[in-house]
Amino acid sequence: MVHENILFDDIRPGMRYARKHTVKTNDVTLFGMIAGSRGEGELCSVPAIGAFPLFSSTTVNFFPGNGSILAGHELKSHGWIREGDELTIELQVTEKHEVSKQVVVACRCTNQSGETIASGPIVVVPPTEKRLNRFDDPPQLTLRQHHVFAALRAKADDLPPVPTAVVHPCDHDSLLGALEAAKAGLIIPILVGPRTKIEALAQAEDADLSGVRIVDAEHSHDAANKAVALCRNGEAEALMKGSLHTDEMMRAAMSSTTGLRSGKRVSHVFVMDVPAYGRPLLVTDAAINIAPDLAGKVDITQNAINLAHILGIAEPKVAILSAVETVYDKMPSTLDAALLCKMADRGQITGGVLDGPLAFDNAISMSAAKTKGIKSPVAGQADILVVPDIEAGNMLAKQMSYFAGADSAGIVLGARVPIVLTSRADDVKTRLASAAVMVLVAHAGRKGAPHA
Numbered sequence: 001m002v003h004e005n006i007l008f009d010d011i012r013p014g015m016r017y018a019r020k021h022t023v024k025t026n027d028v029t030l031f032g033m034i035a036g037s038r039g040e041g042e043l044c045s046v047p048a049i050g051a052f053p054l055f056s057s058t059t060v061n062f063f064p065g066n067g068s069i070l071a072g073h074e075l076k077s078h079g080w081i082r083e084g085d086e087l088t089i090e091l092q093v094t095e096k097h098e099v100s101k102q103v104v105v106a107c108r109c110t111n112q113s114g115e116t117i118a119s120g121p122i123v124v125v126p127p128t129e130k131r132l133n134r135f136d137d138p139p140q141l142t143l144r145q146h147h148v149f150a151a152l153r154a155k156a157d158d159l160p161p162v163p164t165a166v167v168h169p170c171d172h173d174s175l176l177g178a179l180e181a182a183k184a185g186l187i188i189p190i191l192v193g194p195r196t197k198i199e200a201l202a203q204a205e206d207a208d209l210s211g212v213r214i215v216d217a218e219h220s221h222d223a224a225n226k227a228v229a230l231c232r233n234g235e236a237e238a239l240m241k242g243s244l245h246t247d248e249m250m251r252a253a254m255s256s257t258t259g260l261r262s263g264k265r266v267s268h269v270f271v272m273d274v275p276a277y278g279r280p281l282l283v284t285d286a287a288i289n290i291a292p293d294l295a296g297k298v299d300i301t302q303n304a305i306n307l308a309h310i311l312g313i314a315e316p317k318v319a320i321l322s323a324v325e326t327v328y329d330k331m332p333s334t335l336d337a338a339l340l341c342k343m344a345d346r347g348q349i350t351g352g353v354l355d356g357p358l359a360f361d362n363a364i365s366m367s368a369a370k371t372k373g374i375k376s377p378v379a380g381q382a383d384i385l386v387v388p389d390i391e392a393g394n395m396l397a398k399q400m401s402y403f404a405g406a407d408s409a410g411i412v413l414g415a416r417v418p419i420v421l422t423s424r425a426d427d428v429k430t431r432l433a434s435a436a437v438m439v440l441v442a443h444a445g446r447k448g449a450p451h452a
Helices: 026-036 049-059 148-157 172-183 196-204 220-232 246-253 295-310 330-344 359-364 365-373 390-403 428-446
Strands: 001-005 015-022 045-047 070-075 080-082 086-097 102-110 116-125 131-133 161-168 188-191 213-216 238-241 266-273 281-284 317-321 351-360 384-386 408-411
Touching: 015 049, 015 172, 049 070, 049 102, 086 359, 148 220, 148 266, 148 408, 161 172, 161 213, 161 220, 161 428, 172 188, 172 196, 188 196, 188 220, 188 238, 188 428, 196 213, 196 365, 213 220, 220 246, 220 281, 220 384, 238 246, 238 428, 266 295, 266 390, 266 428, 281 390, 295 317, 295 330, 295 384, 295 408, 295 428, 317 330, 330 351, 351 359, 359 365, 359 384, 390 408, 408 428
Parallel strands: 161 188, 161 238, 188 213, 281 384, 317 351, 317 384
Antiparallel strands: 001 131, 015 086, 045 080, 070 116, 086 102, 102 116, 266 281, 266 408
């Protein structure tokens, strides 16, 4: 479809234009952001003033069209916009000013019931030269959204809460994260740490600790040991990190005599919700194994595959990452990748489809894989990224969080119980996502499915 713009000289007062728009989920999210909505969860309706982009896009794309500039508006909201609404956007020129080369356009937006939900004048600078707009369908507003964790939460919400030892919850996010997870029905928290410090923090944060068990500990090291003991004796079925260093907690968890070793190698997996990717993305290992050898990578890969099964990915596609996509004898990560793939062919790694070495772009971009002539069932659509070492994994995960807007949940697998390993910089939302993943893993373990 080709649409020709209307020049200032050709515009006359009284000229009209109308178009229709069906409100989709992405529209509601975007309109809510513009209207200033800050509600938790999925938005189903928003103030109509959030639909300002509909008037703007109609002006720029249709009337007067390509080359128009929106100079100002006095739009007012009279109602609400809901997903599925059939909106009619009507424009009528009321004034034309020769000196400023501007026109005033009266706008009205009505829904399928004929109710006016937004109206008001806008000031437009029309184009001064002819241009065309080409599109097959009317342009749609799009906004990439997080959706992965909502699906995982829905699964976890159907399961009973898991008794969880929370180690040293002595800062805002670790305490409130645990209490929010309890409120959401994900965990039954056992707070392990200095009682006076935890209670003082709760009072300062106006948090209710009634009914919450507290196991007093002298300091963070003592808290880690006592929390691990709770898991060993069956009082807790999961371990959640609070405001202490990872190595301090994991030292207690991995003690050969009093820890939570199961005979398997433990490894960390980030479950990432990357809006631009459209599916869950697992990154491993970015937190526990510093420079794993081939045997370590076998276990790391198998742990991630088993987690993918628990999350509902029946046959995960596993990309073994390196800097290049060909085997190079001076780059050990490419040799490991090739061996891991052959081991999968021989049944030494099961449950997933492996390919590697693959560079990051070839693993997650189909176009990048095609450009380099890579034909693979994994390239461009990986579910799991196995990184060569902790440095690469840590940087990759944080880049996706800070540059790509990804949400992430962190969990350690391979111990007697799942371990929620969040960063001290993680907010309550991230801790809730990690708790949801942990619940799924814990319940799978009850049924005899492998945690790792």
